Amino acid sequence: MTETAVPIAIGPTQPAPTLLEKAVTEGGATLSDLADARALIWAGGPGEFPERLPDSVEWVQLPAAGVEDWFTGGLIARHPNVRFTSAAGAFAASVAEHALMMLLAGVRYLPEHLRAGSWRQQDFFPHVGTLRGKTVTIVGAGGIGRALIPMLVPLGAHIIAVNRSGRPVTGPGIPPTVETISAEHVSKVWPRTDHVVVAAPATADTQHLISADVLARLKPSSWVINVARGSLVDTDALVAALASGAIGGAGLDVTDPEPLPDGHPLWVLPNAIVTPHDSNPPQLRFAAFADHVEANVIRFVEGRKLLALIDPARGY
Numbered sequence: 001m002t003e004t005a006v007p008i009a010i011g012p013t014q015p016a017p018t019l020l021e022k023a024v025t026e027g028g029a030t031l032s033d034l035a036d037a038r039a040l041i042w043a044g045g046p047g048e049f050p051e052r053l054p055d056s057v058e059w060v061q062l063p064a065a066g067v068e069d070w071f072t073g074g075l076i077a078r079h080p081n082v083r084f085t086s087a088a089g090a091f092a093a094s095v096a097e098h099a100l101m102m103l104l105a106g107v108r109y110l111p112e113h114l115r116a117g118s119w120r121q122q123d124f125f126p127h128v129g130t131l132r133g134k135t136v137t138i139v140g141a142g143g144i145g146r147a148l149i150p151m152l153v154p155l156g157a158h159i160i161a162v163n164r165s166g167r168p169v170t171g172p173g174i175p176p177t178v179e180t181i182s183a184e185h186v187s188k189v190w191p192r193t194d195h196v197v198v199a200a201p202a203t204a205d206t207q208h209l210i211s212a213d214v215l216a217r218l219k220p221s222s223w224v225i226n227v228a229r230g231s232l233v234d235t236d237a238l239v240a241a242l243a244s245g246a247i248g249g250a251g252l253d254v255t256d257p258e259p260l261p262d263g264h265p266l267w268v269l270p271n272a273i274v275t276p277h278d279s280n281p282p283q284l285r286f287a288a289f290a291d292h293v294e295a296n297v298i299r300f301v302e303g304r305k306l307l308a309l310i311d312p313a314r315g316y
Helices: 018-026 068-074 092-107 110-115 121-127 143-155 183-188 212-217 235-244 282-302
Strands: 006-011 029-031 039-042 059-061 083-085 135-139 158-163 179-182 195-198 223-226 249-252 272-274
Touching: 006 018, 006 282, 018 029, 018 039, 018 282, 029 282, 039 282, 059 282, 092 110, 092 143, 092 195, 092 223, 092 249, 092 272, 092 282, 110 121, 135 143, 143 158, 158 183, 179 183, 212 235, 235 249
Parallel strands: 006 029, 006 039, 039 059, 059 083, 135 158, 135 195, 158 179, 195 223, 223 249, 249 272
Antiparallel strands: none
């Protein structure tokens, strides 16, 4: 705790979430009205955000890991002197677990097992696979990717991590055998890839990152898992690849369009698993966000670098 507690506001203000109040105070700050605050912890959406912030506000914590909606309409650009942070990394464990679930379900041919109404062992045998000895390419090796790698390594998978810089991915449970490739060289990994997990931010550069060309270069047994944003995968190209058997299948927690409309082919294709963007449900999200807020409040109070600082030039 500093000698004079740092005033931080929570918004929307009615009512202020108890978990966030606790995160602010246990982080060493004091709760404040926005007019007197040096920082704002925002728990609402972009449509509710104040048009202007008081000059005293230096930092705003946003509630989402993906912040593309916050750039729409120039919301962040309106406040050039304010540091914005996202919740990137806060929900990584839950989303990574969901990605692993969908990948294992696909590789083990679970969708067809669940549809079966009779003992079709001989039909299933040729399609049941394993992750052992397979190469899983994680596109976007940020918080979700770093959480997923330690889940995949014990299963015997080889990991190729794709990030913006190409610097080796490190962290708890991440062995030095993980291969790291920069995003600009991602085209080189597809011939060696057995399965793909998409966990990159949504930007203009990542629009349709998984394109018809990429899908054509994957294997007939490959599964594509998307836990990032629907825009990173070309939906029409994916439907065509699934229908033709060009790839093994897809597990999607996010879609384009979203919500996925009734009657869309992805609902009925037997090699597609669709979950309604619930890899990070509210009962898990709120507590994880509060932990993230407390960690950032501590850093703000102590004058240290904030977690998940948004770079306006990059869009995340």
